[in-house]
Amino acid sequence: MSPSNRTLPLTVKILAVSGVLCVGGLVAAVVAVAPTTWVTYTSSGSTPQQTFAPRNLLYFPVAALITIPSSVIAGLPLFFLLQRLKMVNYLAVSVCGIIAAITIGMLLKQTGTATPQELLFFSCLGLTSSTMALFLFNSFISSPTRQTSGPTAPPRA
Numbered sequence: 001m002s003p004s005n006r007t008l009p010l011t012v013k014i015l016a017v018s019g020v021l022c023v024g025g026l027v028a029a030v031v032a033v034a035p036t037t038w039v040t041y042t043s044s045g046s047t048p049q050q051t052f053a054p055r056n057l058l059y060f061p062v063a064a065l066i067t068i069p070s071s072v073i074a075g076l077p078l079f080f081l082l083q084r085l086k087m088v089n090y091l092a093v094s095v096c097g098i099i100a101a102i103t104i105g106m107l108l109k110q111t112g113t114a115t116p117q118e119l120l121f122f123s124c125l126g127l128t129s130s131t132m133a134l135f136l137f138n139s140f141i142s143s144p145t146r147q148t149s150g151p152t153a154p155p156r157a
Contacts, residue, residue, distance in 0.1 A: 008141075014076070016141050021075045024133030025067035028125045032063045066105050066122065067129045074100035075130065090131060097130020098123045 008016065036056040042048045078096040082088045105122035106114060114122075 013141075017079055017137065018072055018076060020136045020141065021071035021079075021129075021133045022068055023136060024075075024129045024131075025071035026064060027132045028067040028071075028129035029060055029063035031128050032067075032121070032125055033057060033060045063125060066101060066108060067125050070097075070100040070104035070126060071129050071133060074104060075133065088134070090134060093130045093134045094127050097126040097133075099126070101126025101129065 033056065036059065037053055038050055039053045039056075040048050040050050075097065078100060079088070079093075082092055082096065102114075102119060102122045105118065105125075109118070
């Protein structure tokens with residue numbers, strides 16, 4: 001079997017996609033929390049100052065609590081549905097990631113309506129998580145092994 005025609009067994013593919021989705025969720029949590037650790041403030045009559053706010057790192061588990069379940073629980077069936085429909089592209093995956101993150105975020109919140117800031121936060125987490133997962137999937141799992149040089153054998157009949 002040539003490397004370009006290689007397909008993964010279903011269980012291996014499920015584990016690989018789940019791993020990629022977990023990594024995408026962790027990256028989204030880091031991207032969401034990292035900008036908040038540096039805070040800029042201006043005292044009256046002075047120049048703006050930047051300070052490190054390590055307590056904002058406590059938001060990382062909250063962000064990971066949203067991104068990992070939405071990535072794996074909602075993202076795994078959505079990925080295979082999009083793959084069956086042959087619609088695995090960045091636009092479709094991004095929309096599904098945003099919807100999954102908002103849904104999981106609202107389930108975790110359990111207080112009814114959400115503020116626009118919360119919806120934007122959940123949307124950013126879902127967008128980052130899904131696009132990173134698709135990037136990793138395209139880079140490491142779905143790309144066939146490329147042969148750099150040398151002759152290739154004709155396919156067997």
